[in-house]
Amino acid sequence: MNKSHIRKRAALLLCFGTVAGFVHAQYGSPFSNLATTGSGSSPMGLTIDAANNLYVSNYNTGSISKITQAGVVSTFATSVGARLDQMTIDNAGNIYAVSSTGSWSSSVKKVTPTGSVSTLANVPGGGLGPTGTIGIAVDKTSGNIYTTDNTGNTVSRITPAGVLTSFTVGSKPIGIALDGAGNIYTANWGSNTVSKLSPAGTLLATYPVGPNPWGVTIEPVSGNIYVSNAGPYDGGGSPSPNGTVSKITPAGVVTTTWATVGNAADAITTDAAGNVYVVNSYGGTVSEITPAGVVTTLNLPTASGTPQTQLYPWSILISSGRAYVAVSGTDMVAATPLVASLPVTFGSINATQEGDMLSVNWQTVSETNNDHFDIEVSQDGVHFVKAGTVTSNAVNGNSHKALRYVFTTPLHTALSLAGLSVLALGIGLLAFNRKNKLLMLCLIAAGTGLFTVSCSRNSDLVDTNKEANLSVRIAQVDKDGKKSYSPVVKVIRK
Structure with missing residues (x-):
């Protein structure tokens, strides 16, 4: 993706970064380049398996790369689908990736642990416009897959057999997350809201949040919901220089601007200590936010001739003591160790x-x-x-x-x-x-x-x-x- 194309495309959504194996996170060293996925590949989505192998969806090449903890890269699957975007993984190690046709329709591709590719279901949403990313999540208990329709106002539930059911949420949902009870949360870009649905698809609540919400994540200990808001867009299609994060408590109390972060706040996740992490796609940075709302800005590694503002990080994932970021502008996955402190x-x-x-x-x-x-x-x-x-x-x-x-x-x-x-x-x-x-x-x-x-x-x-x-x-x-x-x-x- 070239620069002009990325400016037309929505910033990513979220990454379901599962935390495992560490108790408190704070970046102990700058990010470094863990691996490169290939010239012009444009890495977008991240997920990780039980053996800590990292998988990266490549937007331009339609392939999925596999990266070991040592940084060894291999091609896990080719010809998965056009414009591969966000991914998730189930308990059996099956990977599900969103593939967009570019005409406001998409499909969910299933890739088995052996690399076999099939289409699980066709879903609405996607495309090349200002909200080109759609979200995907998996309920690891039922095996159901959920995707958002960023062109309308629905979320789709897909069973392991490929049966699709749609539920109504707010306007143009992008980010999606599930809590421990199977409730569904969507960040609705078109209505500046977050919708909460029951596992059966009943709308339980609607929360007002900041302008142009993209990602949503749930901190499992406190139950707090955090939403990354890209901020208002100007006439040229560029977001506000500063995005924000909204906080929703389990009681439904909303803090619309809980923290101010970088340019085009997009992917969002949390760690086991309750810290929140946001990638700022047009700023080339990661914002780390403590539970008290204190923000630290962390730069990503640049490449020769690539300024910080053209790195375009799209996804973040935290697992087993490391943080990973998919950096589209330099075709790399950046990583940093997390410093463990006392429990x-x-x-x-x-x-x-x-x-x-x-x-x-x-x-x-x-x-x-x-x-x-x-x-x-x-x-x-x-x-x-x-x-x-x-x-x-x-x-x-x-x-x-x-x-x-x-x-x-x-x-x-x-x-x-x-x-x-x-x-x-x-x-x-x-x-x-x-x-x-x-x-x-x-x-x-x-x-x-x-x-x-x-x-x-x-x-x-x-x-x-x-x-x-x-x-x-x-x-x-x-x-x-x-x-x-x-x-x-x-x-x-x-």
């Missing part, structure tokens, strides 16, 4: 002692796959013992909002545990040779002393003058048993 982001942590009672108060900013917290106490800031456990308040261990926790225990109980742990360590050394005997005797003496004294509520270990060095840390334990720690905090005496 729990801690906020404030305070520990206080009042008499014999130890109280620990803390806040989490976000939690991913979290099961529980172990509260650990130390008298030297180095050796810690568990004083108790608090179960995560996050639903299914996942939350993108602030949660508060309180833990209280008699201090002598925690110190008794500390003494027992040291005593056990000393006794364990009995199994070693004589060189460890002196250390063993010291540890047994220390542990016995700690345990004996701490059992007394009036002991010196809880004396105001002698317990100024108590410290606390919080161990966060994942559902898979992995553990990470908060910073160590000093216990403040009241």
